[in-house]
Amino acid sequence: MRHTMRKRVWINKRPLFAFILIALIISGSTLWTLSGGDPNGEWVLVTEVVDGDTIYVGRGWRSTKVRLIGVDTPETVHPEKPVEFFGPEASEFTKKKLDGKKVRLESEPSNQYDAYGRLLAYVLLLDGTHFNAELIKQGYARVIAPFPFHRYEEFRSYEREARVKRLGLWAGKDICKEIIGNKRSKIYRIPGDAGCGRIKEENRVYFDTEEEAIKAGYRRAKK
The missing domain is CATH 2.40.50.90 (OB fold (Dihydrolipoamide Acetyltransferase, E2P))
Structure with a gap:
């Protein structure tokens, strides 16, 4: 008789366990989203x-x-x-x-x-x-x-x-898209300047900043 009662108690707890498991899954999903x-x-x-x-x-x-x-x-x-x-x-x-x-x-x-x-x-x-x-x-x-x-x-x-x-x-063919210097003229141009299309590839020097170009002995092209 006692054995039967214990079994019934365990069976009655199964829905509660399932509910807790589902709640944890949902809360985990919410945690991911937030x-x-x-x-x-x-x-x-x-x-x-x-x-x-x-x-x-x-x-x-x-x-x-x-x-x-x-x-x-x-x-x-x-x-x-x-x-x-x-x-x-x-x-x-x-x-x-x-x-x-x-x-x-x-x-x-x-x-x-x-x-x-x-x-x-x-x-x-x-x-x-x-x-x-x-x-x-x-x-x-x-x-x-x-x-x-x-x-x-x-x-x-x-x-x-x-x-x-x-x-x-x-x-674009002539508009500068980055800072480019001309080895021959020692002039550099910045993005938006015109004239880069006329600089031959073998004469091009690419700089990351204007400061870098100036330190290398280049001067800004006149607008």
């Missing part, structure tokens, strides 16, 4: 795309601003600069590929944040695509190196290929 990524922090959710090279992701219960390493897309939201050529297209490409998607972030150990407090990262998609590299390959971004990073040479090779194919922001 945190923007899994509890282990391996993946994060892109919650907002600012422009072609800057996004917000959910990390834990907070939102983090992320600046993509090594890439610079044309400006679209800078408070002191006009919308640049191919900027809207670059922003739309990033939004289409990343907005609302789960991505993996990887950083350079020696440089994890920039001067504005933004997390510096490489962005990898679920299918393994390296998004930073993809921006350069398709002509949506130029390479920028405010600090050394281990993919620099790789990114520069992608940029050269995109430039030769005249993809995206490299489509």
Whole structure:
């Protein structure tokens, strides 16, 4: 008799156990949605795309601003600069590929944040695509190196290929898309200047910043 009663008590508790299990599953799903990524922090959710090279992701219960390493897309939201050529297209490409998607972030150990407090990262998609590299390959971004990073040479090779194919922001024939100096005249031009199409490839020198060009003995072209 006692054995039978114990069995009945166990049977009566089974619905309660099932209810608790379902509740845990639902709460876990809610935690994923609110945190923007899994509890282990391996993946994060892109919650907002600012422009072609800057996004917000959910990390834990907070939102983090992320600046993509090594890439610079044309400006679209800078408070002191006009919308640049191919900027809207670059922003739309990033939004289409990343907005609302789960991505993996990887950083350079020696440089994890920039001067504005933004997390510096490489962005990898679920299918393994390296998004930073993809921006350069398709002509949506130029390479920028405010600090050394281990993919620099790789990114520069992608940029050269995109430039030769005249993809995206490299489509214009005479408008400068980056800082280019002329070895013969020792004059450099910046993005938006005219005249780069007339500089022969063997005379071209590419700079990441104007300061770098000036230190190398070049002067800015007259407008």
